[in-house]
Amino acid sequence: MSTSTRPAVSLEARFATELPELAIPWQAETSPEPRILVLNEALATELGLDPGWLRTPEGVDLLTGRSVPADATPVAQAYAGHQFGAYSPRLGDGRALLLGELLDPVGRRRDLHLKGSGRTPFARGGDGLATVGPMLREHVVSEAMHALGIPTTRSLGVVATGRWVQRRTTLPGALLARVAGSHLRVGTFQFARATGDVGLLRRLADHAIDRHHPEAAGSEDRYAALLRSVVADQASLVARWMLVGFVHGVMNTDNTTISGETIDYGPCAFLDRYDPATVYSSIDTEGRYAYGNQPAVARWNMARLAEAMLPLLHEEEDRAVEIAVEAVEAFVPAYGASWSTGMRAKLGLPAQVTAADADSLTEELLVLLQEHRVDHTSFFRSLGAVARGDTDATRRAGADPAAFEAWFRRWLPLQPDAASMDRVNPVHIPRNHLVEEALDAAVEGDLTPVDRLLEAVTDPYVERPSLERYAGPAPADLGPYVTFCGT
Numbered sequence: 001m002s003t004s005t006r007p008a009v010s011l012e013a014r015f016a017t018e019l020p021e022l023a024i025p026w027q028a029e030t031s032p033e034p035r036i037l038v039l040n041e042a043l044a045t046e047l048g049l050d051p052g053w054l055r056t057p058e059g060v061d062l063l064t065g066r067s068v069p070a071d072a073t074p075v076a077q078a079y080a081g082h083q084f085g086a087y088s089p090r091l092g093d094g095r096a097l098l099l100g101e102l103l104d105p106v107g108r109r110r111d112l113h114l115k116g117s118g119r120t121p122f123a124r125g126g127d128g129l130a131t132v133g134p135m136l137r138e139h140v141v142s143e144a145m146h147a148l149g150i151p152t153t154r155s156l157g158v159v160a161t162g163r164w165v166q167r168r169t170t171l172p173g174a175l176l177a178r179v180a181g182s183h184l185r186v187g188t189f190q191f192a193r194a195t196g197d198v199g200l201l202r203r204l205a206d207h208a209i210d211r212h213h214p215e216a217a218g219s220e221d222r223y224a225a226l227l228r229s230v231v232a233d234q235a236s237l238v239a240r241w242m243l244v245g246f247v248h249g250v251m252n253t254d255n256t257t258i259s260g261e262t263i264d265y266g267p268c269a270f271l272d273r274y275d276p277a278t279v280y281s282s283i284d285t286e287g288r289y290a291y292g293n294q295p296a297v298a299r300w301n302m303a304r305l306a307e308a309m310l311p312l313l314h315e316e317e318d319r320a321v322e323i324a325v326e327a328v329e330a331f332v333p334a335y336g337a338s339w340s341t342g343m344r345a346k347l348g349l350p351a352q353v354t355a356a357d358a359d360s361l362t363e364e365l366l367v368l369l370q371e372h373r374v375d376h377t378s379f380f381r382s383l384g385a386v387a388r389g390d391t392d393a394t395r396r397a398g399a400d401p402a403a404f405e406a407w408f409r410r411w412l413p414l415q416p417d418a419a420s421m422d423r424v425n426p427v428h429i430p431r432n433h434l435v436e437e438a439l440d441a442a443v444e445g446d447l448t449p450v451d452r453l454l455e456a457v458t459d460p461y462v463e464r465p466s467l468e469r470y471a472g473p474a475p476a477d478l479g480p481y482v483t484f485c486g487t
Contacts, residue, residue, distance in 0.1 A: 007050050009062065011072035011100025011112060015182070018207055021200050022188065023075035028065025028097055029118030029128070031175070033162025036060060037132070037447060038139055038454075040156050043179060047156070048105045054157070063159050063177045065097055065114050072100040076120035080194060081187035081254030082304055084288055089194055091187060091254050092122030095129065098183060109211065111182050112156070116175035131171040132160060133439040134485075136450055138176055138265040140438070144430045144457035145262055150240045151233075152262040153180040172443060181261055182211050186305045187254030193308040205312055212259045223312035227327045231302045233260030235331050238298040239338035243346065244429065245271030245376040247291045249281040249483060256301045267483035270429045271376040272474040274369035280432075280483045295339075299331040345424045346380055348387060348416030364407055374399040375473035380425040387418035398473050426460035427471045432481045434470060 016023040041051040053059045061067035068074060076093040083091075097120070099112045115138075116130025139155035146152050156177040163173035184207070192201045202223075209216045209226050216225035237260050241248065248255070249267035257263050267281035276292025284290070289297060306313075306324035314320040340355065343362045369379060378397035385393035386408065394401050401408075430453065438449035456470035463471070474481075 007053055009049065009069050011069050011102060012109075013071070013073035013075075013100050014109075015077070015098060015101070015111075015207070016073040016075045019200070019204060021195065021197070022078045022191065022204070023073075023098075024078070024092075024121050025073060026076045026097060026120050027074060028114055028175075030066055031064045031159065031161035031163065031173075033160075034060050034064050034066075035160045035162065036063070037136065037158045037160050037174065037442070038155075038450065040139075040143070040154065043154055043156055046104060047102055047110070047179065049102075060159060062099075063157055064161070064175060065099060065117050068099055074099050076122055077183055077188070078122070078191050079185050079187035079254050080190040081185070081252050082190075082301075083252045083254070084284070084286075087190075090122070090191070092191075093120055094123040094126050095119065102179075109181075111178075111180045113178045113180060113183055114175055115178055116161075116173070127165070129161075129163065129165045129173050130175055131165050131167060132158075132174040132443050133171070134266065135174040135176040136439055136442050137268075137435060138178075140435060140450065140453060140457065141265045141268055141430050142262070143454060144428075144460065145246070147458045147460050148240075148244055148426060148429075150244070150246075150262060151237055151260050153178050155179075180257075180263065181259035182208075182257075183263070184208055184211070184258040185254050185263075186256040186258070186301055186308070187252075188258070189305055189308040190253060193311070198311045201309070202312060205309065208258045221313075221323070223309060224323050224327060227306055227309055227313070227324070228330065230258055230260070230305060231327055231331050232334050234298050234302060235295075235334035236260070236338045237262065238294050239335050239342060241294060242291075242339060243342040243424075244426065245274070245291070247271065247278060247280055247289075248294065249279075249284065249289055250485065251289050251294065251297045251301065253301050253304050256298070256305075266485040269432050269435075269481065269483050272432060272478075272481070273373045274366065274376040274379075275373075276370070280481055282482050282484050295335050299328065299335075302331055303328045342424075346421065347383065347411065348418060348421040349414060350417065353414055361407070361411060364410075365404075368404055368407060372399060372403050377426060377429050378471075378473045381422075381427055381471075383416070384418040384421040384425065387412070387416045387421065423461060427463050428456040428460045428467070430457050431470065431472075431474065432483075433474050433478055 044051045074097045078092045080089050081091050097114045097117050101109050119128030135158045139158050142152050161173040164170050165173040192204045213229040216222050219225035247269050255264045269280040278291040279287045306328050310320045313323045344358050375398050382393040382397035438453045441449045456467045
């Protein structure tokens with residue numbers, strides 16, 4: 001593959017051009033000694049980029065924002081947001097830049113965005129930088145989520161900057177090149193509404209419809225249709241999180257996308273033992289974003305989006321509120337349908353099993369999992385083996401079969417489909433202890449554990465003897481697991 005000439009890379013600037021009130025032109029800080037730590041070659045190819053060229057000095061300059069195409073207009077995006085329930089009117093990309101929008105070979109428009117690229121006018125008191133561990137965490141977890149079929153932003157690569165960054169200790173700096181359908185957030189709408197400029201709010205909504213919800217354009221009530229579409233997408237997204245045991249950790253409205261993609265993998269983690277009250281984030285002292293609270297929080301965030309959109313929904317305020325309430329109330333049944341469908345698949349239930357019986361089985365099982373402190377991922381994966389007649393599989397997954405005997409007597413006569421269960425119950429997730437092990441090694445300069453972890457989580461449904469340690473539950477003596485935002 002030739003790397004001697006620069007391929008034609010174009011970055012459009014529709015967001016910056018159409019919504020200049022929400023975009024401050026800015027440049028990334030120069031990285032003293034940039035070096036690629038990990039490059040997502042498959043994603044690069046999907047985007048129409050040459051992975052070989054991206055590894056050249058010119059390619060690294062693109063990934064760090066040092067050199068961008070002539071047509072690009074890098075900007076820091078403005079947005080507001082509710083953070084742990086408290087409204088902040090001016091957040092924005094404090095340490096990030098939207099370099100521009102790529103059109104991939106099939107015509108999809110996607111943002112190319114940097115995280116950790118230096119201070120911007122939105123930085124407030126921060127230094128605008130990022131470190132190796134949190135940026136690699138986002139790379140690993142976002143690629144795992146993609147492999148699990150969950151809508152997500154994705155990491156194109158992580159680049160060490162050659163700069164030392166002061167946190168609790170001095171750590172090696174890095175930045176992330178992130179790809180997304182867009183970086184429009186509920187907080188973007190909140191910021192636009194707070195300006196009092198209804199024309200700006202309308203242009204933002206039109207921009208969102210064009211990029212993510214074109215079906216709304218043909219509706220007589222296009223903005224209500226947009227709101228309904230976002231609500232439906234968020235309901236589906238959070239149901240998928242819950243089905244795999246993903247805990248986002250910081251579901252602020254500025255971390256809730258209009259595209260329906262998962263964004264910002266700060267204090268995120270996956271369940272070990274099943275418990276709805278699980279909180280991993282060091283800053284979530286009240287448990288607002290606990291695993292079991294995520295559906296309710298997502299609905300609350302949709303209510304904040306509806307509030308921001310009220311001037312677009314109807315000229316009469318009372319009618320606008322009615323439309324907003326109706327749209328937000330649709331979250332609960334939409335989430336319930338996605339969750340129930342997903343649980344039927346995880347349990348391998350045939351179509352003739354009634355919804356009531358399926359829900360009853362699910363509720364009984366989740367009570368047992370919590371009561372007996374059973375590992376979420378390992379248990380559900382073991383059910384495929386149990387359906388094939390291996391009744392000791394749950395023991396190997398860390399669960400006492402006797403505790404589940406009565407439940408098995410209800411479930412097994414339904415003839416669950418083991419093969420279909422194996423297609424939705426993963427062997428591999430980014431196990432929390434293995435993520436920390438890999439990140440600690442990377443900070444010390446050894447990327448082999450990160451590469452090995454990626455090998456496991458990017459092919460999550462396939463059992464491989466060589467990766468057996470990546471499939472097991474957390475060690476019994478692990479103790480409480482705590483994650484940090486990494487800012």
